[in-house]
Amino acid sequence: MGVVITFLTLLIVILIVLVSCVRIVPQANALVVERLGAYLGTWHVGVHFLLPFMDRVAKKVVLKEQVVDFAPQPVITKDNVTMRIDTVVFFQITDPKLFAYGVENPIMAIENLTATTLRNIIGDLELDQTLTSRETINTKMRASLDVATDPWGIKVNRVELKNIIPPAAIQDAMEKQMKAERERREAILRAEGEKKSTILVAEGKKESAILDAEADKQAAILHAEAEKEKRIKEAEGEAQAILKVQQANADGIRYLKEAGADEAVLRLKSLEAFIAAADGKATKIIIPSELQGIAGLVKSITEVGKE
Numbered sequence: 001m002g003v004v005i006t007f008l009t010l011l012i013v014i015l016i017v018l019v020s021c022v023r024i025v026p027q028a029n030a031l032v033v034e035r036l037g038a039y040l041g042t043w044h045v046g047v048h049f050l051l052p053f054m055d056r057v058a059k060k061v062v063l064k065e066q067v068v069d070f071a072p073q074p075v076i077t078k079d080n081v082t083m084r085i086d087t088v089v090f091f092q093i094t095d096p097k098l099f100a101y102g103v104e105n106p107i108m109a110i111e112n113l114t115a116t117t118l119r120n121i122i123g124d125l126e127l128d129q130t131l132t133s134r135e136t137i138n139t140k141m142r143a144s145l146d147v148a149t150d151p152w153g154i155k156v157n158r159v160e161l162k163n164i165i166p167p168a169a170i171q172d173a174m175e176k177q178m179k180a181e182r183e184r185r186e187a188i189l190r191a192e193g194e195k196k197s198t199i200l201v202a203e204g205k206k207e208s209a210i211l212d213a214e215a216d217k218q219a220a221i222l223h224a225e226a227e228k229e230k231r232i233k234e235a236e237g238e239a240q241a242i243l244k245v246q247q248a249n250a251d252g253i254r255y256l257k258e259a260g261a262d263e264a265v266l267r268l269k270s271l272e273a274f275i276a277a278a279d280g281k282a283t284k285i286i287i288p289s290e291l292q293g294i295a296g297l298v299k300s301i302t303e304v305g306k307e
Helices: 001-020 095-104 106-122 127-132 136-150 168-259 263-278 287-306
Strands: 020-027 027-035 038-043 046-049 053-061 066-069 073-076 082-093 154-167
Touching: 001 020, 001 095, 020 027, 027 095, 038 095, 066 127, 073 106, 082 106, 082 127, 082 136, 095 136, 106 154, 136 154
Parallel strands: none
Antiparallel strands: 020 046, 027 038, 027 053, 066 082, 073 082, 082 154
16 A cells, blocks of 8 residues: 555656646747756747756746836036936847846846946037937937847847936026027017018008099099080980971971062071071171171161160
């Protein structure tokens, strides 16, 4: 009975040891394996087996891109302004062996390297350049860190300056400068608006004056045309009236002739026709010689009638 128990115990122990020797490596991971303390190899995705009591996993490495946010670091610019800058580093492990054996604490090493590199770059820039040259600083830092971390099996993909924190006095001065700049832009915009408004008003008055002058011109033209038409109509009316009077006199004389009137009556009617033709507007009337005697007779009779 004791032998059976011992056998079962030994079997369980062997199974446990065998199971512990099985390693399944997931995607985007790698295992650095040692045999008897020496580097054996790097295991990637799949199922792997360790030799009991001889092999061991020295380090598990994540191959995905990783992000590290470092605390703000004090730096001094070229014009002796002290500020604090925090950085964000995006890196990826490309060689698990170098990562496992290259440096004791890779994250701390990257942080210290980032701080020293940042101080060197900012030390060559003035405050204004630092605030406006983020992209340049990022590019220089990435290139420098990528070269420095290559022996550690690390590739630095990107470096970003997260915050640039100048001293309180500098912040107050910058805020005042920004306020003054905004007020200046506001004044410029207001002046430009007033200028445009004045120009538009002047253009409106000019167009109104042009329209008024055009309207007055059109009215004068219409008035002249109306006056012209009126005079033409009046002249035509007067001509028609004279024509009708002459026609009536001619008809009267013709009727007298047809009725057998004597020569004196005909001459008298002719004289009346001349007087009607004058219409009181002529200052002088030329009377034919054969009517002058009758005209004198009519004048004498008229004077006698008045007495």
